[in-house]
Each structure stands twice: as structure tokens, then as C-alpha cells.
Amino acid sequence: MATSRIAGVFAALRANGRKALIPFVTAGDPDKATTVPILHCLVAAGADILELGVPFSDPMADGPTIQRSSERALKHGTSLRDCLALVSEFRRTDNATPVVLMGYANPIESMGYAAFAAGAVSAGVDGVLVVDYPPEESAGLHSVLAASGIDCIFLLSPTSVEQRMDDIARFASGYVYYVSLKGVTGAANLDLDEVAAKIPQIRKHVDLPIGVGFGIRDGETARAIARIADAVVIGSRLVQEIENSAPGEVVGNLGRLVGGIRRAMDS
Amino acid sequence: MQMYDLPDRKGHFGPYGGVFVAETLIHALDELRDQYEKLRTDPAFLAEFAHELKHYVGRPSPVYHARRLSEKSGGAQIWFKREDLNHTGAHKINNTIGQALVARHMGKRRIIAETGAGQHGVASATIAARYGMECVVYMGSEDIQRQSPNVYRMKLLGATVVPVESGSKTLKDALNEAMRDWVTNVENTFYIIGTVAGPHPYPMMVRDFNSVVGKELLTQLPEVIGRQPDAILACVGGGSNAMGAFYPYIPHRDVRLIGVEAAGLGLDSGKHAATLCAGRPGVLHGNRTYLMQDENGQITETHSISAGLDYPGVGPEHAWLKDTGRAEYVAVTDDEALEAFHLTCRLEGIIPALESSHAVAYAMKLAATLPPEQVLLVNLSGRGDKDMNTVARHSGITF
Numbered sequence: 001m002a003t004s005r006i007a008g009v010f011a012a013l014r015a016n017g018r019k020a021l022i023p024f025v026t027a028g029d030p031d032k033a034t035t036v037p038i039l040h041c042l043v044a045a046g047a048d049i050l051e052l053g054v055p056f057s058d059p060m061a062d063g064p065t066i067q068r069s070s071e072r073a074l075k076h077g078t079s080l081r082d083c084l085a086l087v088s089e090f091r092r093t094d095n096a097t098p099v100v101l102m103g104y105a106n107p108i109e110s111m112g113y114a115a116f117a118a119g120a121v122s123a124g125v126d127g128v129l130v131v132d133y134p135p136e137e138s139a140g141l142h143s144v145l146a147a148s149g150i151d152c153i154f155l156l157s158p159t160s161v162e163q164r165m166d167d168i169a170r171f172a173s174g175y176v177y178y179v180s181l182k183g184v185t186g187a188a189n190l191d192l193d194e195v196a197a198k199i200p201q202i203r204k205h206v207d208l209p210i211g212v213g214f215g216i217r218d219g220e221t222a223r224a225i226a227r228i229a230d231a232v233v234i235g236s237r238l239v240q241e242i243e244n245s246a247p248g249e250v251v252g253n254l255g256r257l258v259g260g261i262r263r264a265m266d267s
Numbered sequence: 268m269q270m271y272d273l274p275d276r277k278g279h280f281g282p283y284g285g286v287f288v289a290e291t292l293i294h295a296l297d298e299l300r301d302q303y304e305k306l307r308t309d310p311a312f313l314a315e316f317a318h319e320l321k322h323y324v325g326r327p328s329p330v331y332h333a334r335r336l337s338e339k340s341g342g343a344q345i346w347f348k349r350e351d352l353n354h355t356g357a358h359k360i361n362n363t364i365g366q367a368l369v370a371r372h373m374g375k376r377r378i379i380a381e382t383g384a385g386q387h388g389v390a391s392a393t394i395a396a397r398y399g400m401e402c403v404v405y406m407g408s409e410d411i412q413r414q415s416p417n418v419y420r421m422k423l424l425g426a427t428v429v430p431v432e433s434g435s436k437t438l439k440d441a442l443n444e445a446m447r448d449w450v451t452n453v454e455n456t457f458y459i460i461g462t463v464a465g466p467h468p469y470p471m472m473v474r475d476f477n478s479v480v481g482k483e484l485l486t487q488l489p490e491v492i493g494r495q496p497d498a499i500l501a502c503v504g505g506g507s508n509a510m511g512a513f514y515p516y517i518p519h520r521d522v523r524l525i526g527v528e529a530a531g532l533g534l535d536s537g538k539h540a541a542t543l544c545a546g547r548p549g550v551l552h553g554n555r556t557y558l559m560q561d562e563n564g565q566i567t568e569t570h571s572i573s574a575g576l577d578y579p580g581v582g583p584e585h586a587w588l589k590d591t592g593r594a595e596y597v598a599v600t601d602d603e604a605l606e607a608f609h610l611t612c613r614l615e616g617i618i619p620a621l622e623s624s625h626a627v628a629y630a631m632k633l634a635a636t637l638p639p640e641q642v643l644l645v646n647l648s649g650r651g652d653k654d655m656n657t658v659a660r661h662s663g664i665t666f
Contacts, residue, residue: 056565057434057565057566057567058434058439058440058443058551058552058566059443060289060443060446060447060552061289061291061446061447061450063447064433067433071433071434074565079563079565080563080564081563104550105287105549105550106549106550106551106558106560106564106565106566107563107564107565108564109548109549109550109555109564110549110560110562110563110564111563111564131289132287132288132289132550132553133287133550134286134287134288134290134293136277136286137285137286137287154290155289155290155291156290157289157290157291157293158291159290159291159292159293159294159295159453160290160293160294161294164290164293164294168290179289179290179291182291182450182451182452182453182454183291183447183450183451184447184450184451187451
């Protein structure tokens with residue numbers, strides 16, 4: 001199998017002594033037409049990998065900001081099929097930046113594993129992260145994805161014990177996503193010391209790049225995280241920017257925000 | 268009798284059940300599973316639970332021959348299992364006592380709960396008061412409107428009631444919000460789930476605690492009617508009262524098990540909560556089960572006059588009992604349930620919960636088709652005091 005886009009990106013960054021910036025936005029927020037321009041603007045502003053949220057009616061692991069973005073996207077009827085179509089559209093002019101779909105199990109259950117994997121391959125999706133599919137419940141999906149060359153991204157959390165890290169390591173590819181706090185997305189109580197203590201522990205068990213997310217809201221925190229992890233994931237802060245921007249200013253505002261975070265990380 | 272020993276060690280009932288949660292909760296669920304595996308066969312724990320059920324809840328609840336309702340139906344005899352006579356007015360207290368005892372064993376002093384009709388919230392607030400625990404109840408703002416007396420009861424009992432404004436503002440959204448609280452406060456908090464859904468071990472644990480209902484029936488019915496009934500009927504939202512009545516009877520193949528769902532304005536109207544009758548399998552709230560969902564896998568809003576049945580999922584064990592044919596699932600409309608509610612009030616002097624009225628309505632329909640020597644046992648899961656506002660509004664009355 002050829003090296004995945006995700007592995008390629010991390011190898012190139014490592015060679016240059018840089019860390020990955022992974023922004024998250026919800027597909028279809030504020031509307032379907034703006035999603036692809038947003039993705040291109042995130043890349044232009046310094047994103048290395050894109051996480052595209054698949055909206056779900058019951059986002060149990062998300063705080064109010066991302067809940068509202070899902071509600072906006074669902075109001076326009078943004079389906080999993082639409083998300084795949086948006087990735088296809090993005091791929092017409094960007095064949096290099098990895099795209100990870102992030103969401104909940106039921107839209108995938110509804111579409112069926114084989115249909116989803118085939119759709120993801122043909123759209124150019126590189127990784128899939130399903131919040132409520134732990135490895136022991138998702139062997140069916142993940143074997144289909146792995147056979148299609150799509151990376152299976154898993155979460156680790158402050159409550160993950162060492163045995164669990166080994167379990168996750170057996171199934172994970174691409175990178176692992178360390179949830180930096182106990183809570184939902186968008187909470188503001190990230191503990192840098194706790195994260196700094198946990199990363200070396202994870203590295204003992206997991207031989208993949210480690211991204212850190214949940215609770216990273218500014219350049220300064222991103223920079224601190226970039227010193228200890230391989231990737232910084234930012235979601236709620238960007239979604240908040242989309243929510244608060246006037247129509248027509250969304251893309252520009254996001255570009256400025258992400259550009260600032262990129263500069264802080266690299267400084 | 269056939270052996271039945273589900274769920275398996277990972278919480279599966281055939282393809283249903285399981286543990287579909289975010290990573291942060293995995294460790295807490297592993298701990299809970301291990302603790303509960305020990306406690307469920309620990310004689311001291313079971314004795315403590317039995318003591319509470321007897322002296323605090325007032326168990327066993329009686330079985331009662333609804334003679335005039337049976338005459339009105341013109342066929343089989345309808346009997347009630349009087350869960351409405353329990354302390355706090357419904358079967359929900361059985362489970363909250365069990366889980367609060369587990370929480371005590373695990374050293375957790377803060378409990379959270381979701382509630383729809385408010386019965387589970389009241390039962391959680393009650394037991395938190397008794398055991399001196401902090402209690403936070405999540406409740407959809409739509410349900411807070413519909414069930415205001417229960418909201419006040421929870422507050423009297425010292426609980427904090429948090430209105431949930433997201434999504435459809437009903438039970439499913441309250442569950443989402445309780446999960447979010449749990450993921451944030453997982454170290455000191457015990458989540459008392461009120462129905463036989465959620466990630467393993469909840470469906471098994473809630474079933475076990477409620478199965479006191481079916482266990483009592485197994486000994487009570489031979490005493491009063493000389494045999495086991497021909498059928499047991501219970502309403503099904505998430506399905507906890509039904510599972511409690513059904514579970515001990517699963518090996519008794521000659522007893523029909525009938526779950527009655529909420530057909531709302533009618534199964535064809537799209538405005539109902541009849542998940543097993545009209546839904547399809549998927550993943551929500553930590554388990555794989557039947558769900559009300561659209562063609563894209565988004566969960567759809569449900570409707571029922573009864574807040575306790577207004578839920579787009581159902582316990583995974585019911586999904587398995589449906590697929591294997593061991594239990595049958597039917598649905599009755601808001602109007603049919605209301606009619607049964609009024610008949611039960613006037614003919615039996617019992618004000619049933621609107622949830623339980625669904626089971627009564629179907630029992631009356633079924634009784635009419637059966638000979639008078641047959642016996643239908645309805646689990647009368649709760650009393651209807653909480654439903655005064657809803658019923659009055661339907662009759663055009665304001666207090």
C-alpha cells in the first residue's frame with residue numbers, strides 16, 4: 001500500500017521540525033456552498049490536515065458551540081452523502097491536503113460500511129474518526145476502511161489507562177487524537193501540565209503522531225501544545241468564528257484567525 | 268423452559284447493545300461493569316436492596332383484578348400489577364435505589380439523571396435525599412412544561428433541575444446533556460440512567476433492578492389465579508417497566524410478552540414514538556438498537572401524549588426479543604390511551620399514568636378477542652397524578 005497522505009504530511013513536517021495544525025469545521029456550516037471555500041482558506045492559512053465534521057442530530061460529545069453548528073448544517077439538510085460530495089469538490093483543486101471525516105456512528109450505520117468506505121475512497125477522504133465507535137465495537141467498519149487505505153483515527157483521553165493505550169494502538173493508524181480534558185468540545189479548562197505529563201506516557205504505547213485537541217482557543221496555547229505534541233487540533237474556536245461572522249466575511253475571518261495561530265505555533 | 272443468559276460479557280444481545288461511547292467514558296464504564304458484576308450476586312448487596320424495596324418502597328406491590336374493566340372489554344380477564352402504589356408512584360424507584368446503592372459502593376457522592384415524564388427524576392431526587400447525595404436532573408424544557416408538578420417535586424426533594432433547550436427539548440436531549448455532564452465530572456459522579464438503554468452495563472443493570480416486578484408476579488399469580496397468565500403487557504418507551512416484568516418470564520414460553528408503544532397521532536402520521544414498530548436499527552446513546560431516524564441516519568423527533576414514551580430509541584434487549592419473536596410489539600394512539608385512562612379512572616377508581624394507559628388500551632382491545640378464562644396481566648407502571656395538566660388540557664379545562 002502507498003504511504004497515506006496523512007503519514008506523508010507528518011513525515012514532511014518532522015523533516016522540517018514543524019508541527020501539524022489541524023483545524024476542525026462542520027460541513028454545511030454556515031451553508032453547503034461555503035464549506036469548500038472555507039477548506040481552501042484553512043489550507044492557505046497554514047492548515048496541514050483538515051477535520052471535517054459530519055453533522056449529527058445528537059452530538060453527545062460536543063459542547064454548545066459545535067452542537068449549534070450541527071443544527072445549522074442540518075437545517076440545510078447536510079447529509080453524510082453531502083459531506084462526501086464536498087470532499088470530492090475540494091479534491092478538484094487540492095490533491096495534497098489530507099481530509100479526515102469526524103462524526104458519530106449512526107449516519108455511517110445508516111449508509112452501510114461498504115457503501116461508506118467506497119464513497120470515502122472515491123471522494124478522496126484520508127481518515128475517519130467516529131466519536132462513539134470505540135475499537136471493540138467497530139471492527140467491521142475499520143477493517144473495511146483499512147482495506148481501502150483509509151486511516152482509522154481514535155481518541156485517547158485523560159481517563160485512558162495504559163492497557164487501553166495498547167488496545168487503541170492495535171487499531172489506530174494515521175495519528176491518535178488526545179482529548180486534552182475531561183468534558184465536551186469547547187470547554188475552557190485545559191491543563192497544560194496534565195497534557196505534558198500524559199504525552200510521553202502515550203508515546204510508550206502508541207507509535208503514531210499524537211494530536212491534542214479540546215480546549216485550545218488561542219495561539220499561545222497552540223504554541224505550548226505544539227512543543228509537546230505532534231499536532232494541534234482546533235475546533236470550537238473556529239466554529240465560534242463562523243457563527244459570529246457576517247455572511248461574506250466567514251472565509252476572510254477564519255483565514256486571519258488560523259493564520260495567527262499558525263504563526264504563533266511556528267514562532 | 269429454555270436457558271436465557273444475555274447479555275454477553277461485552278453487553279450484547281445478539282447484534283444489539285454494546286458500548287458505543289466516547290473514549291473518556293470507557294474507563295468509568297469498565298469500572299462500573301466490574302463493580303456491578305460483583306454486586307449482582309453479592310448476598311449482602313442483594314439483602315440491602317431487598318430491605319429498601321420492602322421498607323422504603325412498600326413492596327411487594329399487589330396484583331389486582333380489574334373486574335369492571337374486564338367486563339367492559341367483554342372477553343379475557345384483565346389484571347394489574349400495581350406499580351402505581353410504589354413510593355413515588357411508579358416502577359422507577361426500584362432501579363434508582365439499586366443504582367444509588369451501587370454508587371454508594373463506588374464512593375460517588377454526586378448523582379445525575381435524565382428524565383422525560385419526571386418519574387425517574389423524582390425517583391432519583393428521592394433516593395438522593397434519603398442517602399444524602401447531591402442530585403442534578405436534566406429535563407427537556409418541553410417536558411418541564413408538560414410535567415410541572417414533577418418538576419416541583421424534584422425541587423422539594425432538594426434536587427437541581429436543569430432545563431435542556433437543545434434539539435427537540437425532550438428526553439433524548441436530556442440524555443445527551445446528562446452524558447455531557449458525566450463525561451465532564453466522571454470521577455465523582457454516578458449517572459443513574461432511568462431506562463434499559465445506554466451503554467453496557469446499564470441495560471442489564473436497570474433490567475435486573477426492575478425485574479423484582481416479574482419475580483413477584485411469578486409467585487403472586489399462582490397464588491391468586493392458580494397459574495401463570497396468558498400474556499403480560501407493558502408500555503414501552505425506553506422499556507424499563509416492560510423489561511422488568513418480561514425478564515423473569517422469558518423462559519416461560521407459553522406466556523405471551525406484549526410491549527405497547529406510543530403510536531401518537533397514528534403510525535401513518537409520522538408523529539409517533541413507536542420505535543420497534545416503525546424504526547430501524549442504528550446506534551444512539553451508547554447502544555445499538557432500533558431507532559426513529561430519517562434516511563440519512565439523523566434521529567427524528569418523536570411524538571406522544573405521554574412524555575415517558577416520547578423517546579426515539581428503545582432498550583437493546585427489546586430489539587433482540589422482537590427479532591427473535593419472543594416478545595410482540597404493538598402500538599396504540601394518544602386517543603386510545605386517553606380513552607383507556609378515563610375508563611380506568613371511572614371503572615376501577617385508579618388514575619393510571621398516561622404511559623401505563625397505553626398498555627391498558629391494548630389489553631382491552633386484545634381481551635375483547637379472547638375467551639373469559641384467559642388472563643392478561645398489565646404492568647400498571649405508574650400513577651397518573653403527574654398527568655393532570657395534560658389530560659385537563661386535552662379536555663379543554665384549565666386549572
